[in-house]
Amino acid sequence: MNPSSTPPGAAARPLGVLAALPQELGDLIATMQAESGVVTRTLGRRDYHLGAVHGVPCVVTLARVGKVAAAATVSALIHVFDVEAVVFTGVAGGVGPDVHVGDVVVGETLLQHDMNAEPLFPRHEIPLLARSRFDADRALADALAAACERFVAEEGVALAARFSAALPRFETALPAVHRGLVISGDQFVASAVAVGALRAALPDALAVEMEGAALAQVCYEYEVPCAVVRTISDTADEHASTSFSSFLTDIASTYSTGILRRFLVSYRPAQR
Numbered sequence: 001m002n003p004s005s006t007p008p009g010a011a012a013r014p015l016g017v018l019a020a021l022p023q024e025l026g027d028l029i030a031t032m033q034a035e036s037g038v039v040t041r042t043l044g045r046r047d048y049h050l051g052a053v054h055g056v057p058c059v060v061t062l063a064r065v066g067k068v069a070a071a072a073t074v075s076a077l078i079h080v081f082d083v084e085a086v087v088f089t090g091v092a093g094g095v096g097p098d099v100h101v102g103d104v105v106v107g108e109t110l111l112q113h114d115m116n117a118e119p120l121f122p123r124h125e126i127p128l129l130a131r132s133r134f135d136a137d138r139a140l141a142d143a144l145a146a147a148c149e150r151f152v153a154e155e156g157v158a159l160a161a162r163f164s165a166a167l168p169r170f171e172t173a174l175p176a177v178h179r180g181l182v183i184s185g186d187q188f189v190a191s192a193v194a195v196g197a198l199r200a201a202l203p204d205a206l207a208v209e210m211e212g213a214a215l216a217q218v219c220y221e222y223e224v225p226c227a228v229v230r231t232i233s234d235t236a237d238e239h240a241s242t243s244f245s246s247f248l249t250d251i252a253s254t255y256s257t258g259i260l261r262r263f264l265v266s267y268r269p270a271q272r
């Protein structure tokens with residue numbers, strides 16, 4: 001933390017860190033337990049874990065799956081826990097042509113691909129909000145992307161050796177870090193037809209998941225900076241559920257641990 005940004009006597013506002021599923025948080029709660037101890041508050045069937053990780057005061061929680069779950073959880077982070085910013089970490093299906101299983105996508109813009117109030121509003125536009133795309137906070141996204149690049153540079157070779165059985169592409173290529181459009185909807189996308197339709201409708205989409213754009217909408221409405229990082233667990237086609245399940249068990253937590261550690265070690269409050 002940068003002490004100069006916190007007035008003497010004022011408690012620093014925490015950073016909200018959330019994921020949908022426990023594996024996607026990596027070792028975050030264990031690290032918090034070891035560093036500061038954890039105070040847990042339960043609210044709306046969710047556990048919010050308060051403490052410090054790598055010197056950063058954090059509130060860590062699981063949103064569970066889907067847009068409503070993400071929106072409700074981030075609202076609590078904002079209103080009950082007064083977070084200064086929110087970071088979402090997890091896995092996603094690859095949509096962009098060069099996005100492969102094992103790559104990482106940092107969201108620069110987020111959109112709800114299943115929002116459709118046509119003909120009253122243009123496709124994907126959130127009614128009465130006059131926009132379909134929500135930007136991640138630039139500084140947070142830059143910091144997350146830098147953490148991902150460091151993770152791949154420092155651990156990519158070991159990752160490739162460890163996971164090449166699951167990810168044959170790792171025999172020749174290290175994971176890539178992409179930045180751009182992440183799309184969200186209340187569907188696990190698991191067919192060539194479905195992912196093809198998303199590509200046709202949104203040619204710049206890199207990854208599809210089920211929470212990020214809901215979080216980004218709420219953060220936009222309350223002017224809270226947010227960012228989303230997703231490791232690609234599948235390519236949203238017929239193999240998606242098998243790929244997703246094995247990736248989640250073996251690999252997702254390793255990525256989240258490595259990326260979040262590097263992000264938090266260099267985190268400075270109020271990175272706007």
Ligand code: SAH
Binds near residue numbers: 092094190209210237
């Ligand atoms: N709880 C279930 C289902 C998880 S749904 C289970 O554990 O099996 C998939 C989760 O991973 C969502 O949180 C979503 O954000 C992300 N995800 C990964 N691949 C996806 C895909 N192809 N389509 C949509 N979401 C995907």
